[in-house]
Amino acid sequence: MLASWRPAFGWVLVLVLTAPGSSLLSCGGDGRPGPDSGLDGTKPVKSLPETDEKTLCDWTAGRIGGWNRTITCSDGAFLKTAADEATCISKATASAAMSGCSTLTVNDFEDCVNDFVDGCSSLPAACQFLLGCGMMP
Secondary structure (H helix, E strand, O other): OOEOOOOOOOOOOOEEEEOOOEOOOOEOOOOOEOOOOOOOOOOEHHHOOHHHHHHHHHHHHHHHOOOOOEEEOOOOOEEEEOOOHHHHHHHHHHHHOOOOOOOOEHHHHHHHHHHHHOOOOOOOHHHHHHHHOOOOO
8 A cells, every 4th residue: 555556455345545655324514424334333344244344335435425436645645435336345245354454343444534535645544554454466
């Protein structure tokens, strides 16, 4: 996730994060979902049932403004949603098998997404843990 990294992760279950130098329901005032998905924030992402993966996928797309959307930090780090819900769920299911992020919780994931949505100049600190999740080729 730093400059030209191309992570193999699809979402950490929904999204693709990239940062420079290396290669997811409550409503907010602008019609986008609020800062949490409504899921139990302590649940590990890798153990979510498909219905919760769908919720997290839909929440992320809503926070970012839709499917196949990107939010870019001023230094080029970016977060991108999957092309559509089915793709997101498929990537989420595949990503759940990854062992490198076994401690990633729904709260961790939401914090990362929210830090991008709130604006960023570089890869948000809440997303730094993703660098150790086996997402590098």
